[in-house]
Amino acid sequence: MKHKVLCAAALVLGAASFAWAVPPGNAKDGLAVYNQSCKGCHGMNGEGNPAIEKMMHVKMLPLGSKAVQAKSNAQLKKDITDGVGKMPAVKSLNAKQVEDVVAYIRELGKSGKK
Ligand code: HEC
Numbered sequence: 001m002k003h004k005v006l007c008a009a010a011l012v013l014g015a016a017s018f019a020w021a022v023p024p025g026n027a028k029d030g031l032a033v034y035n036q037s038c039k040g041c042h043g044m045n046g047e048g049n050p051a052i053e054k055m056m057h058v059k060m061l062p063l064g065s066k067a068v069q070a071k072s073n074a075q076l077k078k079d080i081t082d083g084v085g086k087m088p089a090v091k092s093l094n095a096k097q098v099e100d101v102v103a104y105i106r107e108l109g110k111s112g113k114k
Pocket of ligand 1: 037041061079
């Protein structure tokens with residue numbers, strides 16, 4: 001009996017520490033966020049949508065490029081939630097969605113899609 005209680009406690013603790021480990025975002029969830037909130041302007045793989053660039057009179061850096069990847073996670077989050085240059089702030093995302101989409105941007109960097 002005592003053993004069972006201990007096991008249950010270990011499970012609860014395990015689940016709790018997992019829940020605390022939110023920060024490194026989930027790139028897979030980030031893809032869904034990206035498709036919904038970013039793809040229209042940034043294109044399938046972060047390369048930038050030429051029609052939007054023309055309309056906004058701006059050249060977007062590919063999100064997978066070295067210049068963008070050189071930014072810290074904190075900077076990327078700020079770009080998304082406060083806007084950057086001609087990009088309007090994206091206000092519709094919660095904190096987890098922002099973490100996740102940043103993780104997805106890191107994936108774009110790793111996969112070498114420029
Ligand atoms: C309305 C179109 C639009 C939407 C929607 C949009 N962006 Fe942007 N984004 C831009 C433009 C335009 C720029 C370039 C701004 C500039 O250089 O003036 C940019 C720049 C950025 C940058 C900075 C790149 C650099 O130059 O260092 C990041 C990071 C970024 N966007 C991420 C995102 C993410 C993530 C989302 C979705 C949550 C998103 N954007 C949604 C238009 C958009």
